[in-house]
Amino acid sequence: MSQLVWFRSDLRIHDNPALFTACQQAQQQGSGVIACFLRPLQQWQDHDWGQNRMRYTERCVADLKEELEALHIPLICLDVDTFKEQIPTLLQLCTLLGCEQIFANEEPELNERQRDQALIPLAEQAGIRCQLFHDQSLLPLGSVLKNDGMPYRVYTPFRKQAQQLIAQQPVETFPAPVPVISEHQQEVQNQVAAQVWDQLGLSSFQPETYADDPVQQRWPATEKDAFHLLEAFCGQPINRYKVQRDFPADAKGTSLLSPMLAAGKLSIKSCWRAAEQISLSDPAAAESANTWQGELLWRDFYRHLLVLYPELNRYQPFKEETKQIRWRDAPEDLQRWQEGKTGFPLVDAAMRQLKETGWMHNRLRMLTAVFLSKYLLIDWHEGERWFMQHLVDADLASNNGGWQWAASTGTDAVPYFRLLSPYRQAERFDAQGEFIARFVPELAKLPAKQRIQPKGYVQGYPNPMVDLKEGKERMMTAFKAIK
C-alpha cells in the first residue's frame, strides 16, 4: 500500500507539507510513497499561460523528478488536457497503484479549488482519503479577517493584522523528508509505475529542460538554485532592497525569485524565514528586510482576495461600477504597446524586457499597466492577458491584483487620477537611461537626457503615440462618467 502525493504548484521537496506528511505516514505504516504530476496543457492555455510559464513549470518538474528519485520516490508524469480529466486519472492511478490516500497542497485559484472540492467526495466513494494542506501563503488562505469577520479590502491593515498573527504563531517550515523505502523497493515501485502508463492508456511525458530556449536559460529551475538565490539575496542585496528596489537597471535590486515562487520551487515561508533570520542577525538590515517581507505580504494579500472574492477569478473588476468604463477598441495601439513601440522610451524598454526575458521589473509593470489602461484607455484585461502569456512568473493572483491596482478597478487601487508619467518615472528611476539603452538600442547612443525623452525625430524610433495631456483628459472623462 502506498501514499500518492499529487504535485501541482508546489514543485519542491523542502517545506512541502503534503510530501512531508505522506512520507511521515508511510514510515509509520511501513508503506511507500509515489508521486504524480498531471500536466493539463489545455487548461493552462485556457488560463492564458504562455510558453514561458509552461516550459518553466516543465523544467521545475524535471528537477523535482531528480530530487524525488534521491528519496526513492518515483514521479509519474502524465498528460491530461483539463482539470476535469485530472480527477478520473487520479482515481485510476490510486486503484492501479493501490493507494488509499492522496496528499496535495491547496491552491488559491477558483478552478483549482473547485476541482479539489469535486475530487474529495469522489475519492471518498472509491475508498480513498484526500488530504489538502495549507501551503501557498504565509497564513491559511482566507484566514486573515477583520474583527467583524469581514475580509480586508485595503492592504495596510491586512499587513498589520497578518504581522500580528505571525507574531503570535511564528511561520514554520517543514524539512525535506527522509527516504522511506529502500532502493530495491523503489525498483519494484518504478516497475509498477511504468506499467501504469500502458494500462491507463494515457500519454506519459518526459519533462524537458529546454536548453536551447534563451528565455528559459535565464531562469534557474532547480531547488538547489532556488536556495542559492535566496541565500545570495539575503547575503547582501536585501540590505539595499528598501532603496534599490525601484531601479530597474540594478539587476540585484530585487530578488528575482518570482518564477520560483510562482511554480512553487521555493516556498513563501522559506523566504519569510530567511528574511527573519537577517533581521535577527543584522539589526541594521532589519528595516530593509522588513520592506521585502512587506512585498511577500502583497502576494499573500492578493491570494486571500482571490479566495474571498471569487468574482476576481472570473475576469470581473473588484469595483463593480468600473464595468461602466468605455474602454477604447484600438487594436493598433494595443499592438504598439505589446511590441514596445509606443515612442515612450521607458515603456518600450519595459515591454521589450518582457519579450526578451519573460520577466519585467515591478516598477515597470506598474508603469506599463498604467500607460495602457489610463493614457491609452485600453481595457486592462488585454494587458493582463498579455502579461500572463509572456511572464515566466505568470500568476493569476498577483497579475490580476497588479492590473486592477493600475487600472483603478481593484481593491486598494491607485486613485484613477494619479498617473505615472513615463518621462517622470524615467527621470526618477532610470536617470542615466541605462536600462533604456539596454533594451532600446535605437536610443543607446543618445546622451542620457535624450534617451529618457528624445527631442525630435530619432532614426528608427517612433514618435510618441499619444499626447500625455490629451490621454489623461480622455481617461478622466471616462472615469468621471461612472455613475
Ligand SMILES: Cc1cc2nc3c(=O)[nH]c(=O)nc-3n(C[C@H](O)[C@H](O)[C@H](O)COP(=O)(O)OP(=O)(O)OC[C@H]3O[C@@H](n4cnc5c(N)ncnc54)[C@H](O)[C@@H]3O)c2cc1C
Ligand atoms: C501589473 C502587474 C502585474 C504583475 N504580475 C505578476 C505576476 O504575474 N506574477 C508575480 O509573481 N508577480 C506579479 N506582479 C508583482 C511583482 O511585479 C513581481 O512579483 C516582482 O516584480 C517579481 O520580482 P522579484 O521576485 O525580484 O520581486 P521582489 O521585489 O524580490 O519581491 C519578492 C517576492 O514578493 C512578491 N511580490 C513582490 N511584489 C509584489 C506585488 N506588487 N504583488 C504581489 N506580489 C509581489 C513576489 O512573489 C516576489 O517574487 C505584478 C505586478 C504588477 C504591477
